[in-house]
Amino acid sequence: MVAVDRGRYTCVVDSSDVTAMRARELGRKSVVVGDRVSLVGDTSGVPGALARIVRISERTSVLRRTADDDDSTPEGRLERVVVANADQLVIVSSLADPPPRTGFIDRCLVAAYDADIEPLLCLTKADLATPDGVLDYYAELDLRHVLCRPDASLDDLLGTLTDRISVLVGHSGVGKSTLVNRIVPDADRAVGVVSAIGKGRHTSSSAVALRLPADEPSWIIDTPGYGASASPTSPRTACCTASPTWSRGPSTARPTASTPAPRRTARWTPGSPRGTPTRAGSSRTAGCWPPGILRPPHSLRCASRCRPRAT
Template sequence: MDEDDVRSRANPRGTRPRSKQRPAHDDAELGTVFAVDRGRYGVLVDDVEVTAMRARELGRTSMVVGDRVWVVGDLSGRPDSLARIVRAEERRTVLRRTADDNDPHERVIVANADQLVIVSALAEPGPSFGLIDRCLIAALTERIEPILCLTKSDLAPPDPVIERYKELDVPAVVTRKGGPLDEVRALLRGKESVLVGHSGVGKSTLINALVPTAYRATGVVSAIGKGRHTSSSAVALRLPEGGWVIDTPGIRSFGLAHVTPDDLLWAFPDLEDGAVQCLPGCEHLSAEAGCHLDAWVAEGHSTPARLAAFRQLLVSR
């Protein structure tokens, strides 16, 4: 037998040699992810809504609403067209949470948001201070401006809730059914704002009033006071007066396993220098436990109300 009599085995991977070099994609266009649905991404490129998927070279890197990405391929936006996301810009901000307080895995909800609008009903259901506190922590530790939006003021007064968060200097807006939204629009104009809240607090109703073409589903509150989930995925919607609102699914929990006391201290610069004098590993909960912050406040560097607000958020983690 000679070599001509030997049958060569076909290479199932093909004959092209593998290379670590990747295409430069110099023709890629920059866009913003406005929707995510089962591995497909809605990307706005020059006001054209393009459907895209991740390029293979991105591996398991996933995108979220708000990400700025570079895309190639069919950017016409026609039905059945498909583009590819080939790279992503570095995120300015991220809103993240864990499934619960024992879950070490962080989940990014939204990228590049300027503001976190925490929507809470004053009645039916009443305010969930635990969720509000946790959303405040998530915003403050990620350099996102928090805003408190209190709905259903025709059913209960907003003053007790506003007073609770006065020392945090968090802007608060109050709405009622059928009432004007001028103050809300002023805060959202020109910004990228993400709305978070329990189901049934009126978040989707608010979105529909702000963006008449949104058609976000609304639902009633169940007899046990838990809202029925009415939005199933995050989506970014353009405001008529400029800016974007990102509607998120109604949430039941907001885990903060990734947040430490030192992370939260960043949002309290009047207390941060005092905490440096605490012993390593201090939880900053009380003077009896060795925390120096009480003495720092007594020296006039901050106020007892600010320290109480900080510790309130610490306990809510």
């Protein structure tokens, strides 16, 4: 399955695009880009034809992201599968405008290692800054990386994509959609600009799988840009599935998995100055952020006991 659009799923059958809908017997089971499915009905692919997805094959890997703030439960924010059966996770990060964010790269690496997907660090806008600082930061991991410049060829990147199903993830504005358009000229993915404060706009609204030209087994999956509230997470890692709580002590303390903390919500307390909220769960013993997030955003940090984390 290569794309989803308002309840209609685009599947590839013998190099032809077939539009399908999910069968009722699948229940609430989600169908995502990368899934291998079984179809019944009209699979000719002619305009107006509609098939049905009746079975989803077992997934070899999954990539998840935390859901939006309005998809919350009393236990915390949900996690949604966005891509299945990928072989490689390409973490796209710009060296400048916006600057690289090692916290985001760290979370992507956790998700890749947990799902047994090989990570690749793709550093864009290499004409604006040098990669020494980022590469030194990950020197001990022996992390594969490629550099991309607007005026240079993409041979190094294309060599890593051959015979693989690769997922491209990255913050908005790092040049991910620009890369996709250079790799697959027919993709025609929307390209935005970076604002004056160094943040990009979300131009990709949904994941889509694209076949590399003249290379039958190779696919790239472009995903929507990740913001501060939605990050790739790993479903089987303790720091992702449990609400971490900070142990009391010096700044070297590490989060330990314990009983899930209550969902963090803002509330007003009597006597508080207007415009200054106090948040539930901000005491010394309560959890510091909702489940499903590897680090708290600046606005949710507990000022008394949380160790500052790099963004």
